[in-house]
Amino acid sequence: MSASSVQVVPFASRPSIYYTLSKPDVTVLVVLTTFAGYCIGSGSPLNWLRLINTILGTTLVGIGTAALNQYFERDADARMRRTANRPLPSGRITPAQVLRFGVVTIALGGIYLAVFANALACALALATTALYLGVYTPLKQRTPMATAIGAIPGAIPPLIGWAAATGKLSPGAWILFGVLFLWQFPHFFAIAWMYREDYSRAGIQMLPVVDPTGDSTFRQIVVAAALLIPVSLLPVALGMASPGYFFAAVVIGMLLLQVCLWASRSRTNTRARWLMHATVIHIPLLMGWMVFDKFTR
Numbered sequence: 001m002s003a004s005s006v007q008v009v010p011f012a013s014r015p016s017i018y019y020t021l022s023k024p025d026v027t028v029l030v031v032l033t034t035f036a037g038y039c040i041g042s043g044s045p046l047n048w049l050r051l052i053n054t055i056l057g058t059t060l061v062g063i064g065t066a067a068l069n070q071y072f073e074r075d076a077d078a079r080m081r082r083t084a085n086r087p088l089p090s091g092r093i094t095p096a097q098v099l100r101f102g103v104v105t106i107a108l109g110g111i112y113l114a115v116f117a118n119a120l121a122c123a124l125a126l127a128t129t130a131l132y133l134g135v136y137t138p139l140k141q142r143t144p145m146a147t148a149i150g151a152i153p154g155a156i157p158p159l160i161g162w163a164a165a166t167g168k169l170s171p172g173a174w175i176l177f178g179v180l181f182l183w184q185f186p187h188f189f190a191i192a193w194m195y196r197e198d199y200s201r202a203g204i205q206m207l208p209v210v211d212p213t214g215d216s217t218f219r220q221i222v223v224a225a226a227l228l229i230p231v232s233l234l235p236v237a238l239g240m241a242s243p244g245y246f247f248a249a250v251v252i253g254m255l256l257l258q259v260c261l262w263a264s265r266s267r268t269n270t271r272a273r274w275l276m277h278a279t280v281i282h283i284p285l286l287m288g289w290m291v292f293d294k295f296t297r
Contacts, residue, residue: 021093021098022063022066023066026066030059030157031062032284035051035161035291036158037176038164040240041162042166043166054164056112058161060112062109064103065102065128068098070086071099077089106126109125120169121161124160125156128156129153136150141205146205147189147192151188152181154180157180162176171238172240176287183224183282185225186256187276190273190276192206193217193272196208218264221263222260252282252286263275
């Protein structure tokens with residue numbers, strides 16, 4: 001989009017533009033899982049100042065990554081109905097402005113983490129950005145495997161929190177990584193199923209685009225949800241959680257699996273939307289319970 005086609009936006013409207021560029025729904029998930037990783041990995045008492053600094057630095061990196069993602073995908077966004085009104089395709093901001101905002105915000109977040117958390121937390125946050133923008137984003141136009149690859153940077157935030165709390169990555173950190181990795185399949189495939197026509201129009205090779213019957217898509221949704229149950233129980237085996245968490249995790253995991261099976265039986269957009277909402281409830285509930293269990297047993 002040329003600079004001449006950009007609308008003149010009143011100064012008072014600019015905060016809302018940058019708020020949209022930050023993808024608040026995604027950023028909130030990053031913050032919540034970073035928070036969980038920090039709390040679960042932390043010793044007692046909790047270092048609240050370091051936790052707050054970790055959240056602030058990670059939030060800045062997440063916001064900048066979301067903005068640069070929209071910079072790189074501005075042409076695809078313009079072809080999809082659900083994203084056509086984003087700031088870049090709608091002409092409310094220039095690509096150069098978004099590029100500057102994203103780079104500066106990521107740099108500030110990385111420096112903040114290095115100074116006020118530790119070098120490992122900073123490295124993990126910047127690795128998330130590099131993998132998300134440098135690998136996952138371009139692969140979305142080339143292969144349905146992009147979702148599996150994108151689930152790797154998507155699962156790193158709890159590692160950031162754990163690393164900030166402890167300065168290392170213990171086996172417990174990798175369990176949290178595994179939980180979030182598996183969770184992304186039912187979550188993102190549900191979204192992709194709802195918007196498969198939009199993704200097709202933009203040339204994005206999400207699995208539902210090349211799997212019109214949904215057989216492979218929903219099989220992967222169900223398998224990932226089923227695997228998520230035993231993986232979410234591993235904290236008990238490592239002594240990270242109590243039997244109370246064990247039973248709660250079984251119930252939470254089985255409920256999600258039932259929703260996945262229900263959506264698979266009738267592959268409508270309505271059921272996919274319900275599944276998406278179920279995943280949004282599932283991960284904060286599961287990790288929140290893990291945090292609660294840690295500080296109450």
